Every structure is written in C-alpha cells, then in structure tokens.
Amino acid sequence: MSPIRFRRPAPRRAVTAALATAAALATVGALTAAAPARSHPAGGHHPHTTDLQLLAINDFHGNLEPPAGSSGRVTELRPDGTTTDIDAGGVEYLASSLRAARKGHDRSLTVAAGDMVGASPLLSGLFHDEPTVEAMNKLGLDVAGVGNHEFDEGKDELLRLQNGGCHPVDGCYAKGRTFKGADYPILSANVVHEKTGKPLLKPYVVKNVKGARVGFIGVTLEGTPDIVSAEGVKGLKFLDEAETINKYTRELQRRGVRAIVALVHEGGYPASSAYNYDCDAGGSGSGLSGPIVDIAQKVSPEVDALVTAHTHSAYVCTIPDPAGLPRLVTSAASFGRLFTELNMKYDLRSHDIVRATVKGSNRVVDRTRPRAADMTRLIDYWQTLAAPVAEKPIGYISADIPRGTEGTVESPLGDLIADAQLAHARTLDNSTDLALMNPGGIRADLVHAASGSEGDGVVTYAEGFTVQPFSNTVNIKDLTGAQLITVLKQQVSGSNAEAPKFLQVSEGFTYTLDLTKSGADRVVTDSIRLHGKPIDPAATYRVAVNSFLAGGGDGFTELANGTRQLVGGDDLAALVDYLTAHSSPAAPYTPTAADRITVIR
Known part of the structure; x- marks a missing residue:
C-alpha cells in the first residue's frame, strides 16, 4: 500500500462509470x-x-x-x-x-x-x-x-x-x-x-x-x-x-x-x-x-x-x-x-x-425518496478519506455565484475565474493583459448556503474542486489583436456555430455580441475594448488561458497559434489564491454584475 497522498488528478481525467442504488422510486412524472x-x-x-x-x-x-x-x-x-x-x-x-x-x-x-x-x-x-x-x-x-x-x-x-x-x-x-x-x-x-x-x-x-x-x-x-x-x-x-x-x-x-x-x-x-x-x-x-x-x-x-x-x-x-x-x-x-x-x-x-x-x-430522481443505505456507507467511507482536504476553507462569498445555464453569455462565476487566472498570470508575467476562460471548464455554481459543517458563505476546497476539477494549468501566450478578434469570432462560428461557446473574460475587457446576426458577424468587431481602448489588430497582447484552451480546445484553434507560451500553475490553485486574497469572513467576495459583454437580442 502506498501512503495516501491528496493530489489532484493528472491533466483532464478520464474513465467510464456507472450509477447507484437504494430504496424507493424517485419518479416525479414522466413524458x-x-x-x-x-x-x-x-x-x-x-x-x-x-x-x-x-x-x-x-x-x-x-x-x-x-x-x-x-x-x-x-x-x-x-x-x-x-x-x-x-x-x-x-x-x-x-x-x-x-x-x-x-x-x-x-x-x-x-x-x-x-x-x-x-x-x-x-x-x-x-x-x-x-x-x-x-x-x-x-x-x-x-x-x-x-x-x-x-x-x-x-x-x-x-x-x-x-x-x-x-x-x-x-x-x-x-x-x-x-x-x-x-x-x-x-x-x-x-x-x-x-x-x-x-x-x-x-x-x-x-x-x-x-x-x-x-x-x-x-x-x-x-x-x-x-x-x-x-x-x-x-x-x-x-x-x-x-x-x-x-x-x-x-x-x-x-x-x-x-x-x-x-x-x-x-x-x-x-x-x-x-x-x-x-x-x-x-x-x-x-x-x-x-x-x-x-x-x-x-x-x-x-x-x-x-x-x-x-x-x-x-x-x-x-x-x-x-x-x-x-x-x-x-x-x-x-x-x-x-x-x-x-x-x-x-x-x-x-x-x-x-x-x-x-x-x-x-x-x-427527487430527494423525497429514501436514500440507499449501501450508497450512504460508500459516501461516508470516501468522505472520511477526503475530509482533511475537502473541508479546508478557501474563501468567503456574500451570495450565490452562478455559472449560468446553457446559452448563458457571461456569468458571475465566469468573471471570477477569469479574474483569478489573470491575477495568477501577472505573478508570472506582469505584462499579461487579459484572461479568457471556457464555459465548459466551469462545472458547478458556488453556493452561499452551508453544506455539512461549514457556515453560510464559506467556500471549501471541495466546492472549489467541484467548480474546476480538470487540473489544467494557467498558460500565457502572445496574440495579435487580429488573432484575438478571430478567437472571439470562433465562439459563434466554425464548430461552435450551432452551439456557441461563450468565453468568460477578465475585468477590463469588453465587447458587444449581436445575437440578431448570424455566424462570426455576431461579434461586433469595433466594440472590442481593453480598458476602454479599441483593440489594435496589429498590436500584440499577452493573454492568459488554461492549458486546454491553449491547445486549441473547444474549437478555439486560433489560440493554438499563439506564441511565446509561458506555462503557469494549477487553475484551481489560482482560484484558491484569488479567493484567499480577496475575501474574508468580514469582507466576503461579492459576485460581479456580469456586464463585461453587452448582448443585443
């Protein structure tokens, strides 16, 4: 037996699996x-x-x-x-x-x-x-x-x-x-x-x-x-x-x-x-x-x-x-x-x-049904092993921070993660201009209500892990303004035309999305701003993304063409560090208004 070491799984875990068992019918209506x-x-x-x-x-x-x-x-x-x-x-x-x-x-x-x-x-x-x-x-x-x-x-x-x-x-x-x-x-x-x-x-x-x-x-x-x-x-x-x-x-x-x-x-x-x-x-x-x-x-x-x-x-x-x-x-x-x-x-x-x-x-599968006793025992067993890591507080929030639903353009949790990755990137390269986060990498809301023994508003490591479980790294790349515009257009074109994937953006980066149009035209090019200044297609920008996006994942192939890549630390660690630095019991983190992307419908 090897001694238990609590570590996050290797980059972007895998497997196949199954489901569970207990004692009554969770059947609330059916089509x-x-x-x-x-x-x-x-x-x-x-x-x-x-x-x-x-x-x-x-x-x-x-x-x-x-x-x-x-x-x-x-x-x-x-x-x-x-x-x-x-x-x-x-x-x-x-x-x-x-x-x-x-x-x-x-x-x-x-x-x-x-x-x-x-x-x-x-x-x-x-x-x-x-x-x-x-x-x-x-x-x-x-x-x-x-x-x-x-x-x-x-x-x-x-x-x-x-x-x-x-x-x-x-x-x-x-x-x-x-x-x-x-x-x-x-x-x-x-x-x-x-x-x-x-x-x-x-x-x-x-x-x-x-x-x-x-x-x-x-x-x-x-x-x-x-x-x-x-x-x-x-x-x-x-x-x-x-x-x-x-x-x-x-x-x-x-x-x-x-x-x-x-x-x-x-x-x-x-x-x-x-x-x-x-x-x-x-x-x-x-x-x-x-x-x-x-x-x-x-x-x-x-x-x-x-x-x-x-x-x-x-x-x-x-x-x-x-x-x-x-x-x-x-x-x-x-x-x-x-x-x-x-x-x-x-x-x-x-x-x-x-x-x-x-x-x-x-x-x-509603929760008014009896719980399966054998599944309760299984959960209790693994909870005991995970407890030393899972229950550690990593931050405090003043309200729910939702990730949004299918089709959400911008979410308060997306803003938080993008800001956390930008902050981490700047500890490695202070010239980093902005961060982009893929919505599929955000797996759950951060909920204000207490779960288990924690108090309301306390964010535990387990909750943070649930939000970002992939063990990606925060990478930094050079992109020209023209490339950055292409990346934004890839949200709503190519392989993402039918089911758009809206990137979450860090503070100071803004643009308008016109959903009355089709394809790449939905991104209003002359609306793209960094700290109020228009993006210059010929200029070079330092952009932080996770390692999955850096490789062109989710159809963002232009990101793979970025240059001068610097590989940073774990993306969950970046979130933990940001919440630790920007929240306390007396001054919890407050969700953003999620108004960095203007949407025309």
Missing part, C-alpha cells in the same frame, strides 16, 4: 413516447412476446453527493403551462429510484451512455473516480458507453477503470484495499488504435436476460479530440458514429442478435428545457436539433433505440430511421438527476424487439 415497428405487426396480440425494461443514465460525472445549485435541479412543465424546479440527484436517491423501478420486471437492464466519470466533484475526482465506479458496481450497471470525459486522464487510466488495479502514482487509498475495476463492460466501438485499427475496448456486448438477447453498441462523439487534451487521446482515432454502429449492427445480425440498442455519446438540443416536454408535439423529431438528429437518421433501421448523451439535455423523441419509421432517441440530462425508463415487448420467436411497443419516459 412517454412510442415508436412504430419496423417489419413487425404494428399492434395487436403478441402471443410469443415478453416484457423487457431498459433503464438508462448518462453524464453522471462522478456526482455521488447531491449536486448543488442549478446543477441539482430539473425543470418540470405543469399542465397549465407553467414550470417548477425540483431538487434532484445524488447517488443515494438514484439507487433507490432505479431499484424501485426494477420491481415487477423480470427482464431489466441498466445502461449508461458515457461521461459517467471525469469532471467530477472532489469526493470522486480526488480518487481518480474509483468511488464512482464502485457505486456503479453496487448499482448493478450492466453496460456503459464511453464519453469524451473518460479520456481526461488518457487511455491507460480508462483501461484501469475497466480492469482494476491501484493508481500508478497515488497507489491504493487504504491498507489491504485494491481497486477491482468496473464489473460492467465499457464499450468504445469507434475508438480505435491508429496503428492497428482495433477498438480500444469492446465494441459491443450481448446481454441475455432470461432468453431475451439484446446487443449493445457503444460509441463516443467523433469530435472527441477537439474537446479533450491531445495527450488524453494520443495514438487513438475516432471514427464516424453512424458508420460504426451500422458496421457492428451487421456483425451482431450475423451472430443471430436482432434486438440492438446503440449507446451514443453525442446528443441534441430539445426545444424546451423541461424534462417532460413533449418533444414530438409538432411531429416526429420536430422538437430536437443538434448532431444526434443526423446520426439517428443514418443509423440502420435494425437498431431499435438510441440512448444518447453529451449535451446534458433531457428528451424522449422519435426521429425517423433511414426507412422513414420513427425510432426513440433518449437522454436523461446529467448528474444523476433523471433516468430514462424504456419498456418494450421482446419477441421470443424472432428474437427481436417489437418496435411498436417501445415506450420511453424520463423520470426524476
């Missing part, structure tokens, strides 16, 4: 949709069929404890058209909900569509997500796909999470306790070795549940190399999702497997943020946009359903397959706040799913 059959009878009596249930989760991100702030709520649409927010999530409640949902179902499988680990809060992330994998084992996860965050710590760490063994640097975390790895297969059909073309992990698995044989194919988004660090995916190639699913669908059919479900770590954007929004109110597929729509329209009609992920959205939609027949495409938001229940008939003679009977519902 139900059904998809017609392929070649099967569209209805009527099926004398040789049996019931089959699939329970699906995605984008858990190691959220063993109930997520705080907006990350721990879902929006419900009421019959009168109004909405209400419901507190949701936490593996103790997720476990109870899933176990209750399985009752009365002789044939039930629990599946996940990736990002079960990575970008995790401290309770899981501090231990390289071993706690989450152990929770998923207890939960009874049957199979998981691979998401982009499973590559945060690289392929070797992903393989360790599957196969077990102590961490190569931190070792084992307790005497006589060796990490056993995931009990469930982690699938990566379209992630292959560049040299051999062979899949990194199993491409598919066939589950036999009392005579019902179901094949699961797992794929992650083809664009993973664009949104993770280059080191994390070195030596790997990511293939087209639909082509890969179709390839292994044919292979499964040759093996006599006709019931097939794809676990796809790519997603879409529903027309409403309410989890129970009727996605098909205007017709099949009309309520969903984004990459998953194109993928679903190309995936073989022999695939019976697509369980999807990545966008952290909630939807149960029907999208036409290549034969023109509607097929269910689902996603259960993120952080264990929802799970999708799919119920269907399985034909024991044809060994296929009767597509006309497939119905899906997203169900809320």
Whole structure:
C-alpha cells in the first residue's frame, strides 16, 4: 500500500462509470413516447412476446453527493403551462429510484451512455473516480458507453477503470484495499488504435436476460479530440458514429442478435428545457436539433433505440430511421438527476424487439425518496478519506455565484475565474493583459448556503474542486489583436456555430455580441475594448488561458497559434489564491454584475 497522498488528478481525467442504488422510486412524472415497428405487426396480440425494461443514465460525472445549485435541479412543465424546479440527484436517491423501478420486471437492464466519470466533484475526482465506479458496481450497471470525459486522464487510466488495479502514482487509498475495476463492460466501438485499427475496448456486448438477447453498441462523439487534451487521446482515432454502429449492427445480425440498442455519446438540443416536454408535439423529431438528429437518421433501421448523451439535455423523441419509421432517441440530462425508463415487448420467436411497443419516459430522481443505505456507507467511507482536504476553507462569498445555464453569455462565476487566472498570470508575467476562460471548464455554481459543517458563505476546497476539477494549468501566450478578434469570432462560428461557446473574460475587457446576426458577424468587431481602448489588430497582447484552451480546445484553434507560451500553475490553485486574497469572513467576495459583454437580442 502506498501512503495516501491528496493530489489532484493528472491533466483532464478520464474513465467510464456507472450509477447507484437504494430504496424507493424517485419518479416525479414522466413524458412517454412510442415508436412504430419496423417489419413487425404494428399492434395487436403478441402471443410469443415478453416484457423487457431498459433503464438508462448518462453524464453522471462522478456526482455521488447531491449536486448543488442549478446543477441539482430539473425543470418540470405543469399542465397549465407553467414550470417548477425540483431538487434532484445524488447517488443515494438514484439507487433507490432505479431499484424501485426494477420491481415487477423480470427482464431489466441498466445502461449508461458515457461521461459517467471525469469532471467530477472532489469526493470522486480526488480518487481518480474509483468511488464512482464502485457505486456503479453496487448499482448493478450492466453496460456503459464511453464519453469524451473518460479520456481526461488518457487511455491507460480508462483501461484501469475497466480492469482494476491501484493508481500508478497515488497507489491504493487504504491498507489491504485494491481497486477491482468496473464489473460492467465499457464499450468504445469507434475508438480505435491508429496503428492497428482495433477498438480500444469492446465494441459491443450481448446481454441475455432470461432468453431475451439484446446487443449493445457503444460509441463516443467523433469530435472527441477537439474537446479533450491531445495527450488524453494520443495514438487513438475516432471514427464516424453512424458508420460504426451500422458496421457492428451487421456483425451482431450475423451472430443471430436482432434486438440492438446503440449507446451514443453525442446528443441534441430539445426545444424546451423541461424534462417532460413533449418533444414530438409538432411531429416526429420536430422538437430536437443538434448532431444526434443526423446520426439517428443514418443509423440502420435494425437498431431499435438510441440512448444518447453529451449535451446534458433531457428528451424522449422519435426521429425517423433511414426507412422513414420513427425510432426513440433518449437522454436523461446529467448528474444523476433523471433516468430514462424504456419498456418494450421482446419477441421470443424472432428474437427481436417489437418496435411498436417501445415506450420511453424520463423520470426524476427527487430527494423525497429514501436514500440507499449501501450508497450512504460508500459516501461516508470516501468522505472520511477526503475530509482533511475537502473541508479546508478557501474563501468567503456574500451570495450565490452562478455559472449560468446553457446559452448563458457571461456569468458571475465566469468573471471570477477569469479574474483569478489573470491575477495568477501577472505573478508570472506582469505584462499579461487579459484572461479568457471556457464555459465548459466551469462545472458547478458556488453556493452561499452551508453544506455539512461549514457556515453560510464559506467556500471549501471541495466546492472549489467541484467548480474546476480538470487540473489544467494557467498558460500565457502572445496574440495579435487580429488573432484575438478571430478567437472571439470562433465562439459563434466554425464548430461552435450551432452551439456557441461563450468565453468568460477578465475585468477590463469588453465587447458587444449581436445575437440578431448570424455566424462570426455576431461579434461586433469595433466594440472590442481593453480598458476602454479599441483593440489594435496589429498590436500584440499577452493573454492568459488554461492549458486546454491553449491547445486549441473547444474549437478555439486560433489560440493554438499563439506564441511565446509561458506555462503557469494549477487553475484551481489560482482560484484558491484569488479567493484567499480577496475575501474574508468580514469582507466576503461579492459576485460581479456580469456586464463585461453587452448582448443585443
């Protein structure tokens, strides 16, 4: 056993994982949709069929404890058209909900569509997500796909999470306790070795549940190399999702497997943020946009359903397959706040799913349910190990500091992090002009209310880690004014045209964003100012960004072209230092007005 050393994971962690277990149903309403059959009878009596249930989760991100702030709520649409927010999530409640949902179902499988680990809060992330994998084992996860965050710590760490063994640097975390790895297969059909073309992990698995044989194919988004660090995916190639699913669908059919479900770590954007929004109110597929729509329209009609992920959205939609027949495409938001229940008939003679009977519902993991005792014990065990680091105060805040929701242009927490990185950069190079922060690197709100034994307004190391868990460094680069303008335009063009990624900016840097326009024109070039002075395209500016952005991540390829790079310290350490220097119990940090970017709508 190696002595326990509390350290942050290696740059941009990875892994695949699962979910949890407990004692009652966390089911607060559900939207139900059904998809017609392929070649099967569209209805009527099926004398040789049996019931089959699939329970699906995605984008858990190691959220063993109930997520705080907006990350721990879902929006419900009421019959009168109004909405209400419901507190949701936490593996103790997720476990109870899933176990209750399985009752009365002789044939039930629990599946996940990736990002079960990575970008995790401290309770899981501090231990390289071993706690989450152990929770998923207890939960009874049957199979998981691979998401982009499973590559945060690289392929070797992903393989360790599957196969077990102590961490190569931190070792084992307790005497006589060796990490056993995931009990469930982690699938990566379209992630292959560049040299051999062979899949990194199993491409598919066939589950036999009392005579019902179901094949699961797992794929992650083809664009993973664009949104993770280059080191994390070195030596790997990511293939087209639909082509890969179709390839292994044919292979499964040759093996006599006709019931097939794809676990796809790519997603879409529903027309409403309410989890129970009727996605098909205007017709099949009309309520969903984004990459998953194109993928679903190309995936073989022999695939019976697509369980999807990545966008952290909630939807149960029907999208036409290549034969023109509607097929269910689902996603259960993120952080264990929802799970999708799919119920269907399985034909024991044809060994296929009767597509006309497939119905899906997203169900809320609310916190009014009993907690799963085994998950409580698991959390208590890891909390005890993490306590010396987790409970350390790092600052004080006067109110909630939100990170914003999907589509937020600027957030008070984004401002805080950008200011912290600029302050850190100036300790290394006092000529640094500004800092830019990617919104995807901000994982949770900073909440004023006390959690555990801390007092209101106290920010602990655990809370800071939850906000910035990636172990990036703060890097400084030279950019010309023209390059800086290009970077801003890349927020709303290129790979970010459909789903913009708005960079958070440090104090003194301002500009106008005109959302009535399209593409790169949404950035009003002559509005860009640094301390009130227009940006000079020919001048050189010293810009601080995290190491992920410095490598061109999130579609900001122009940042990779910056010169004279200086690598600084850990980004979380920069936040800790800034809060320590700019807050106290008597004078807590006050959230900004988030008015650095002017938005025209």
